[in-house]
Amino acid sequence: MINWANFVSQVFNGLALGALLALISSGLTIIYGTLGVLNLAHGAMFMLGGYAGYVAYSYTGSFLVAVLAGSLFVGLVGILMERVIIRHFYSRPHEDQLLVTFGLGIVFVELVRLAFGSQSQLVPAPAIFSGITSLGFMFYPTYRLAVVGIIAVALTALFLVLYRTRIGMIVRAGIEDSMMVDALGINVYRVFMIVFGIGAMAAGFAGIVNAPVVSLTPGIGDDILVQTFVVVVIGGVGSFPGAILGGLIAGEIISITSMINPGYAYVMLFAAMTLVLVLRPYGLLGTRGRE
Template sequence: MISWPNFVSQLFNGLALGALLALISSGLTIIYGTLGVLNLAHGAMFMLGGYAGYVGYQYSGSFVAAVAAGAIFVMILGVVMERVVIRHFYHRPNEDQLLVTFGLGICFVEIVRLFFSSQSLSVPPPPLFQGITNLGFMYYPTYRLAVVGIVAIALGVLFLLLYRTRLGMIVRAGIEDSVMVDSLGINVDRVFMVVFGIGAMAAGFAGIVNAPVVSLTPGVGDDILVETFVVVVIGGVGSFPGAILGGLIAGEIISITSMFNPSYAYVMLFAAMTLVLVVRPHGLLGAAGRE
């Protein structure tokens, strides 16, 4: 029998997972909305953020330094990846973009496997968030609660960047009409580079923040990539608020379904995505497709 504390605990698990998915999906949807590139290496970037943070933690012993290392490393990788590879595929067929990003993702995974093997690694949570917290009606891991707050702050920073800065205005305008932005004399190439770096950084940041919750393995980004695409579809492609809403919905669906039967978690997630596509083909908060 399912008890009330167990049900509430699963709701909190879903909230933590949903917040994490929202952050990863926001990076993916910003990249696709602005650049028109569906980045299949996004899950590998999530994984790389965790490993870069692990290395940072081994050298510094500081969780804050680990988070900074994970986010900055993947941001730099994203900028290099955009400048060296992705920029040559903006005007190529969509299947070419999918293949090249898929191939890059495989390369990243195999490089990590070469240096770290397939052995599971872990990053401990910071001392402040270790242990469990008494919520009155149940005990819950403190770090999982902290994840919700950390991700909420990160999403808030992204929101301010997108809706309160000149760069954000250009990015949102590029999502609507990149040709018009280019005709206004704005250096679209530079904007694209920055956008790809920000999107990659969101994945890297999420990867290291999630490391104390789920052990690091080279394949840790595979499942998260599938979930992230579902989140983007549910919320609406190119919609930042949609990524947040979709992430929270997906997190709760996976968590609550797992409480009854974990085997059906993905079944229910894809069923929800199908329902959304039938009712609102552009997603819950999405607009008509990119021109």
């Protein structure tokens, strides 16, 4: 039965999901905008962040340590991926990039399945955010509210890195014209490595932050990858603000549609993407990018 309380609850759910998608999509859109690489292993990196955080939590009992460990581990994995494999595919066709990142994603998933099995794992929410909170007109899980705040802080930090630092200026210049950045004497390959690491770290951070909400399984990154690509298309490829806007829109579409008929949640999401592609082929906040 649909009532006001259910609707408001789903709006909050959509906000939490949208913030999560915005963070993951921001990493993906930065990588593609700067490097021109469609990283199909991004969902697996989200999963790796959750499992790395789970291992850290198992040994320390500290959620903060788990968040730091999950983020840094996936950031390191991203840097190693870029230096060892991805770097050799910049000049290759996009089909090759898709295949190699898709293959890497499968490798990560199967390695985790080998190490932890297929059973789900749970990272409990920190004690300070446990229980429920009264909003006056409804009760809502405290940690889901905290997730919105945590991700908002992470997105703000990422925004400051991109728009208030020298490396951010170089990254944004690389999105517009990487050849010109190279011509100015800047080591673009070092920038590419950092960008890939930052994008991967964003996915890993999201993975461990989301772990107390949805239990961990090796395939948890598959669905989130599909949603993330839709978010990037809706917001605009290469646009950081577009990733945030697209994430919030996608989160609300999935959540509110699920309240009415869960079977049509993805239908409505892809319908929204199709509508955006028809009306604005480069996304809501996107511009004509690399050819």
